[in-house]
Amino acid sequence: MSRIPAAPLALGLAGVIPFVWGAVTLLWPALADWGASTFGSRFVGPYIQLFYGTVILSxxxxxxxxxxxxxxxxxxxxCYTLSVIPALWTFFMVGGGPVSSATNLFFGFAGVLLLDIAFWQWxxxxxxxxxxxxxxxxxxxxxLGVGIFL
Structure with a gap:
């Protein structure tokens, strides 16, 4: 592994903000209330994580x-066959309640990391x-674990 260029690192870190925000608003209800009244209820707690997570996994x-x-x-x-698995996983496995959807997204992101390892090794x-x-x-x-286990 080598040093990550600045642009992909900055964009990648910006891309996890909705996951972090979702976890923080699950941990601090007052912040969730403020976020819901400011941005709408879809943009706090598990809802932002699940909606955004389906987009990112695809x-x-x-x-x-x-x-x-x-x-x-x-x-x-x-590789082409493996590459479609995350999108199919999201389509078929996310959409139940918030805990089951978050659990399935958790396993989806863990699985895509395994695919990343394989593609990197190749x-x-x-x-x-x-x-x-x-x-x-x-x-x-x-x-995502915050939403699953708390």
Whole structure:
């Protein structure tokens, strides 16, 4: 693994803000009340995490698809197949209650991290990719865990 360039790091960290905000508003009800009255109830607590999480997990399918274009032969077919799993997982597994949806998103993000590791090991990603993904996935999993376990 290598040093993460500034732009992907900054954008990646900005991209976890909705997960962090959701966790913080679950932990501090007064902040959740303020957030709901200011932004709307969809933008606090588990709701922002679940809505945004479905978008990001599907986005990760597209990212992996892009990396699959660097592969050839049977490896390419494998990579394209693996790349659609996060979007399909989101479609079929997220949509029940907040705890079950958060649990399924948690496993979805853990699973995409495993796919990131595989694509990185196959040399399809930038060298810094895994450093970024471990950091961002760790933050997302902790934040989703707040909604699951509290």
């Amino acid at each position: 986005f990760m399918s597209g990212v992996l698809w892009g990396f699959a274009t660097k592969a050839s032969g049977t490896r390419a077919a494998t 040399g399809l990603t930038p060298r810094w990719w895994l450093s970024l993904r471990v950091l961002l996935s760790g933050i997302v999993l902790i934040c």
